[in-house]
Structures are given as structure tokens and as C-alpha cells.
Amino acid sequence: MGARRRFRDRLLVGALVLTAMTVTGCGSGKDTGGEVASAASTASETPRATAPKQASSELTDYLAAQRKWVTCLRGVGFDIPDPDAKGVVDDSDLRRAKSDQTAFTAMQKCAGLQPAIPDSVEKAQRPELSAAEKGTKRRYAKCMQDNGAADFPDTDETGYYGPGEWDSTSAGAKRATRVCAPIIGDPVDPPAHPKG
Numbered sequence: 001m002g003a004r005r006r007f008r009d010r011l012l013v014g015a016l017v018l019t020a021m022t023v024t025g026c027g028s029g030k031d032t033g034g035e036v037a038s039a040a041s042t043a044s045e046t047p048r049a050t051a052p053k054q055a056s057s058e059l060t061d062y063l064a065a066q067r068k069w070v071t072c073l074r075g076v077g078f079d080i081p082d083p084d085a086k087g088v089v090d091d092s093d094l095r096r097a098k099s100d101q102t103a104f105t106a107m108q109k110c111a112g113l114q115p116a117i118p119d120s121v122e123k124a125q126r127p128e129l130s131a132a133e134k135g136t137k138r139r140y141a142k143c144m145q146d147n148g149a150a151d152f153p154d155t156d157e158t159g160y161y162g163p164g165e166w167d168s169t170s171a172g173a174k175r176a177t178r179v180c181a182p183i184i185g186d187p188v189d190p191p192a193h194p195k196g
Contacts, residue, residue, distance in 0.1 A: 063087050065113070066083040066089060069115065070083060070089065077102045077105075078097075078100075078107070081093065086124055133159060134155065137160070138159070141155055145176075148173060148175045148176040149166060149167075149173040149177070152173075
């Protein structure tokens, strides 16, 4: 029993020393000029520092994969431009695949190389919305939520809908979609024989 208590006490002392060193910045060998590092500030800065690096890495990987895909398409006869700096390939050329047999065949042969677009890259490719467009999306989200689709996502600071899944198949969601359609310029004809 005494051995267990001594072991537990040593662990407690070790944890306290480690915490003290982390909070005071002790052991760095540098004069911090009176600044005190805190675990909370370090933890809060880490995600911000890693998020842009992760997004940059995802874009680099996506660009490399897009270039491989484009190279494959060219190799089988579909001449297509390189992706731009954000990884976008000119979609007017891609639409040719519907009517051009060579393009269609190339798209089929190279389909396995076409990469999925990461969320961070997709967000970077979205055009910036005007204040009016942001307002329209905000009103649409509120209308959807108020008329039966309570799980419809809110807009974020960019004006685009935030992450999250919502059930678009429920009766409430279908009703909300009909009611709110005019807000986004998608008028829905009222039914010929409205119920109730």
C-alpha cells in the first residue's frame, strides 16, 4: 500500500513540475523578455497555424493529381488546358466530352485519375459573394429553418452555407423548399388544388 502511495505521489509531483515548466517557459535557455507562455495561449494558436498549412498542402496535392489527370487525357487524344493555380480545369473543354467521342473515351479511360476535391480547395475556388447575395442566402436559410427544415445550415461569414447534413427528404424540408424557393429566384407554381 505504501509503495503505491509513493508511486502516485511521484507521478503527482512530476505532473506539477511539468505544468510549472510549461506555464513559466522554464528550460528554454532563452530570455523571454518577461513574457510568460501559457498552455492555453499555445493551444489556441496551434489550430490557426496548422489550418493554412493543411489547406496549402491539400491544394498542392490536388494540383499534382489534377495535372496527372490532364496528362492522361492528353495522352489519349483529348487536348485540354492545364489546371489553374486553384486546380480548376476549364469546364467549357470538359463539356465537350458529352458530344465529342474522343473526349468521351478519354474521360472514361482517365476517370480513375480524377481526384476528389478537398473541402479546403473547394472553398478557395468559390467566388466571393456580394452583400446582396449574402443577404439572400441568409434569408433563404432562415426561411427554410422557419418552415420545416430546422436542420438546414446557417450561412457562414463568407455567405455560403456552413457545414452539416440536413434531411432534404422529410415532409417539412419539402414544404420549406416550396415555400422558400422564390427567395433564391426559383419560383414554384402553386398546386392546382391546394389542400386545406
